[in-house]
Amino acid sequence: MATLSNKMNAYDEMLKGIWRDNPVFVQVLGMCPMLAVTNSAVNAIAMGLATFFVLVSSSFLVSGMKAIIPKQVRISIYVIIIATFVTVADYTLLALFPAVHKELGAFIPLIVANCMILGRQEAFASKHSVKFAVMDAVGMAGGFLLAMFALGSVREILGEGKLFGISLFGENFEPWVIMILPPGGFITLGLLLLLFNWVGERRKQFLAQVAAVD
Amino acid sequence: MSSRSPTPPQEPTPSRLVGSLAVAGFLSGLIIIGIYVATLDTITENKARELREAVFRVLPEVTQMQKLQYDGERVVLKENGKDDENTLYAGYDDKGNLAGYALASDGPGFQDTIRVLFGYQPANNKVVGMWVLESRETPGLGDKIYKDAAFVTNFDNLSTEPPIVTVKRGTRSRANEVDAITGATISSKAVVRIINQGVEKWHQRLPLPGNEPQLKSEGRT
Amino acid sequence: MDDLIWIFISALLVNNFVLAYFLGLCPFLGVSGKLETSFRLGLATTFVLIITAICSWFLNTYVLTHAPYLRLISFIVVIASTVQFIEMAIKKLSPALFQSLGIFLPLITTNCAILGLAIFATNRGYGFWEGLIFALGAGAGFTLAMVLMAGMREETGINEVPALVRGTAFNLIIAGILSMAFMGFAGLFSST
Numbered sequence: 250m251a252t253l254s255n256k257m258n259a260y261d262e263m264l265k266g267i268w269r270d271n272p273v274f275v276q277v278l279g280m281c282p283m284l285a286v287t288n289s290a291v292n293a294i295a296m297g298l299a300t301f302f303v304l305v306s307s308s309f310l311v312s313g314m315k316a317i318i319p320k321q322v323r324i325s326i327y328v329i330i331i332a333t334f335v336t337v338a339d340y341t342l343l344a345l346f347p348a349v350h351k352e353l354g355a356f357i358p359l360i361v362a363n364c365m366i367l368g369r370q371e372a373f374a375s376k377h378s379v380k381f382a383v384m385d386a387v388g389m390a391g392g393f394l395l396a397m398f399a400l401g402s403v404r405e406i407l408g409e410g411k412l413f414g415i416s417l418f419g420e421n422f423e424p425w426v427i428m429i430l431p432p433g434g435f436i437t438l439g440l441l442l443l444l445f446n447w448v449g450e451r452r453k454q455f456l457a458q459v460a461a462v463d
Numbered sequence: 464m465s466s467r468s469p470t471p472p473q474e475p476t477p478s479r480l481v482g483s484l485a486v487a488g489f490l491s492g493l494i495i496i497g498i499y500v501a502t503l504d505t506i507t508e509n510k511a512r513e514l515r516e517a518v519f520r521v522l523p524e525v526t527q528m529q530k531l532q533y534d535g536e537r538v539v540l541k542e543n544g545k546d547d548e549n550t551l552y553a554g555y556d557d558k559g560n561l562a563g564y565a566l567a568s569d570g571p572g573f574q575d576t577i578r579v580l581f582g583y584q585p586a587n588n589k590v591v592g593m594w595v596l597e598s599r600e601t602p603g604l605g606d607k608i609y610k611d612a613a614f615v616t617n618f619d620n621l622s623t624e625p626p627i628v629t630v631k632r633g634t635r636s637r638a639n640e641v642d643a644i645t646g647a648t649i650s651s652k653a654v655v656r657i658i659n660q661g662v663e664k665w666h667q668r669l670p671l672p673g674n675e676p677q678l679k680s681e682g683r684t
Numbered sequence: 685m686d687d688l689i690w691i692f693i694s695a696l697l698v699n700n701f702v703l704a705y706f707l708g709l710c711p712f713l714g715v716s717g718k719l720e721t722s723f724r725l726g727l728a729t730t731f732v733l734i735i736t737a738i739c740s741w742f743l744n745t746y747v748l749t750h751a752p753y754l755r756l757i758s759f760i761v762v763i764a765s766t767v768q769f770i771e772m773a774i775k776k777l778s779p780a781l782f783q784s785l786g787i788f789l790p791l792i793t794t795n796c797a798i799l800g801l802a803i804f805a806t807n808r809g810y811g812f813w814e815g816l817i818f819a820l821g822a823g824a825g826f827t828l829a830m831v832l833m834a835g836m837r838e839e840t841g842i843n844e845v846p847a848l849v850r851g852t853a854f855n856l857i858i859a860g861i862l863s864m865a866f867m868g869f870a871g872l873f874s875s876t
Contacts, residue, residue, distance in 0.1 A: 277852050280709040281796045288602040319475045319483050326487045328764070332757040333491040337498045340753070344502035347509045354599055355803045358756045362796030364710055408603060426646070429603035431704050432864035439856030446848055491757060499753040571690075573870070574699055576808055649870065 262381055266388025273396035274445040278365040283397060284434035286356050290413055293401025295349045297394030299342065299357060303334045304366050304390040305383060308374040312382035315375050327370045328361070335360045365393065396441075403437050404428045514580075514596075518552045518565040521582035521592030523619075525554030525562045531676060533668050540676060551665070553676060554582070561675045563591055568661030572653040575599040577608070581618065581658050585669045590627070590658060593618035598650075605650035614651065617641045618658070623666075626659045688817045691810075695821030698870055701797050702829040703863040708797035712830060713855055722834035723827065725792075730823025732792045733801055735770065736763050737819035740802035741812050759802045767792070797826060832862060 272278045282300070287293040307330050311318075318326050339357045342350045350357070360366070369389055374382040405411055408428030410418045427433045518528050532541035533549040541550060552565040564585070569578040577600065582592035595609035607614060621627060622638035629643040629652050630636075643651040670676065701707045708729070716722050739762050748755050775782045792798065801822055805815045836858055845854060 277713065278710075280713065281706050281800075284706040284709070317483070319480050321475070322480050322484050325484060325761075325764070328760055329484075329487045329491050329757065332760050333494050336495045336753065336756050339756070340498045340502045340506075344505040344509070347506075347513070351597075355800070355807055358803050359707075359796050359800055361756065361760060362799045424603075426603050427864070430601060430867065431706065432860045432867065434706065435856050435860030435863055439853045439860060442853035442856065443849060446851075446853060450848060488757075488761075492754065495753055495757065574704075575804075 260384075262384040263388035263391070266385065266390070266392040267395065268392070270389075271392040271396060271445075272365045272389050273393060274442055276365075277442075278368060279363045279393060280438075282356055282359060282363060283400065284431070284438060285359075286353055287397055287401040287404055287434060288408070288429040289352075289405045290398060290402040291349070292352050293397040294394070295342070295346070296353060296356065296360075297390075297397040299335075299338045299353075300360055300363065300366070301387075301390035301394055302338050303331060303360055304369060304393075305386045306334045307331050307366060308369060308382045308386035309379060311370045311374040312377060312379045318375075323375065324367075324371070327367060327375075331366055331370070332361050365389065399441060400434075400437055403441070404433055408433060514552075517580045517594045517596060518554060520594050521565050521580055522554035522563045523582070523591060524556055526557050527555045527559070527678060528552050528565070529555075529676075529678060531564075538668065538670055538676060540679060553678075555678045559678045561678075564665070564669060566661050566665050567596065568657050568664070569597075570653065570657040570660060572598060572600050573605050573647075573649045574601060577650070577653055577657060579654060579657055579661075581661060583623075583662065583665065583669075585666060588622060588624040588666075590618050590621040590623055590662070593654070593658065595654075600647070600650045604647045607644045607647050608650050608654050611644055614642065614644050623659070623662045626662070627655050629655050688813065691814055691817050692821040692824075693872065695818055696825040696828065697866065698872060700825040700829055700866055701800065701822045702826055703859070703866045705800065707800040708795050708826055711792075711795060712826075712833060712859070713852060716830055716833040716855075717837055719831065719834045719838060722830040726823070726827025726830045729792050729795065729797065729826050730820070732767055732795075732798055733819040733823040733826075734816065735766055736798050736802050737805060737815040738812075739763055739766055740805060741810075741815045744806055755806065759799060763798060763802065797822065829862070833859065836862075 266272065270276060273283055279300070282296050286296045307327070310330055311327060335358060338360070342353070342357065369386060373385050377385070402412055406417060407425045410416060410422040410424045425433070428437065515528065519525055529552070530541040530546075531538050531551050531553055533551065538551070550567070554562045554565060556562050563582050565580050566583050567578065567580050569576055571577070576597065577595065578597040580594045580596050581590050583590055593615060598606065598608065600606050600608060609615065617635070618641070621641065625639055627639050627641055629648070630640045632642045632645050635642045641651070641655055695701070699705065702709065702712050711725055711729075715725055740759060743758055743762060748758065801819055805818055810818055833855075837855065840854070840858070
């Protein structure tokens with residue numbers, strides 16, 4: 250651990266969540282909100298931001314208090330912390346953005362069950378200093394937000410011919426309604442994962458070629 | 464960063480475990496109550512404003528409204544208290560004449576409960592407007608019951624005698640027919656059924672013409 | 685009575701928890717490799733769902749009427765501890781049952797279908813029996829989706845699928861097609 254932490258750089262911690270260890274595309278976590286609310290770009294971003302808030306605040310608190318949380322009941326305490334922040338996010342959204350809250354509805358409380366959040370507490374925040382824990386959370390939540398946005402915008406563009414409610418293709422475009430329905434969610438995410446795999450594979454091949462030339 | 468160290472020499476006692484859980488629960492309760500109290504006013508205000516806007520939408524040419532309550536025998540002015548299923552809203556024009564009632568009604572839709580507010584004029588058995596208050600219908604299909612303006616305008620002048628029926632889009636010919644939304648027939652039918660149920664529930668309860676509740680000057684909201 | 689049948693069919697087919705609401709996707713994608721395991725996990729989940737329905741009904745009726753803001757946190761704490769308690773009881777009373785269900789129970793508690801059921805039942809204002817039937821339908825629907833998925837995965841496991849596609853991407857596309865098939869059940873509604 251000691252040798253690893255010497256090399257550890259706060260920026261690395263942040264960037265790994267966005268690409269190398271992207272919670273959605275690489276670790277395949279947090280699928281449930283991922284698919285359920287990504288029928289439009291706005292909903293996807295709202296959900297992504299709520300998750301961002303919950304993950305970063307929980308990681309901050311867990312890493313700050315790791316010394317006083319007894320090991321045997323740590324999971325229960327993490328869950329209590331996460332549920333508290335989710336409730337805070339829920340009421341804040343309801344007060345400030347009632348229209349968005351209406352669209353997301355029952356899926357905000359379900360942030361609690363997003364395995365990514367509990368996973369980061371157990372695997373990272375409880376073992377690292379506040380600074381690294383927050384950086385890691387920012388990276389992971391940022392990666393999640395980006396993935397949500399990618400999925401939401403693809404589904405909105407194809408399913409309604411719009412992005413952020415602005416029509417893109419004019420009258421003649423026949424929307425692929427299936428894309429904003431549940432099957433469209435599964436298929437779009439499947440194809441995005443495929444794209445991610447393919448890019449990763451190509452990059453590996455390219456690096457191997459460069460190495461061979463050198 | 465000093466993790467990976469072996470477990471602490473002495474195991475924490477059960478009372479310490481329970482204690483720390485209790486403290487965590489207590490603190491979380493405090494935070495939650497704090498945020499609830501902090502947002503309560505805004506949320507109540509938002510809801511009241513949303514409802515007021517909905518009432519003005521479903522009743523044309525209405526500029527003032529007041530809340531009424533059915534107390535089991537007749538409709539009386541509602542002074543305070545929470546809205547329930549026996550609350551209704553009366554809309555008045557500039558001169559203070561009753562223009563119609565806004566009635567809430569709900570029922571199962573395709574996915575979840577749909578709640579609608581509709582404007583009703585008992586004197587000529589007419590629905591004069593419809594607004595969806597709550598719905599979780601499928602985005603892209605069922606949500607057209609409030610996103611599709613053509614469907615919503617169906618309800619702007621609709622006879623309820625005989626009860627409203629849905630017909631295939633474009634074939635509307637009688638005063639009690641509604642053009643269903645293509646691809647969202649189930650949700651369209653649900654809205655019609657909910658309104659019919661609302662009319663049935665309220666028609667007998669509403670005061671007879673000439674007996675309508677007067678607009679209280681301070682009842683203006 | 686009609687209402688109860690509709691609640692069951694709706695949760696089982698039309699609004700299937702996995703294929704229409706995306707609840708319980710982690711086990712759906714993670715554990716659905718084998719038919720046998722999937723079926724058992726489905727049964728264990730149904731069991732937990734029923735307990736959840738009872739717990740959440742109790743909380744909603746007797747505890748939370750004056751404090752709705754504590755709903756989320758009390759649902760989680762109560763459901764998790766009840767399941768843990770029942771797990772211990774099963775281990776003591778029936779080791780055979782524990783063998784077949786027990787190992788899944790802790791996994792299930794963190795499954796979003798459980799919390800989702802409690803929240804949906806609350807939002808729709810279900811009473812005791814409605815909640816129970818809803819849980820039964822949701823559990824049966826989850827089991828059905830798991831078994832179908834596992835069957836297809838066993839089948840495609842024998843075929844030649846390019847290495848790049850194999851894995852979650854492939855499973856998601858299968859799930860998409862399954863979900864599309866389930867959309868056809870919406871037709872059951874139009875007869876009313």
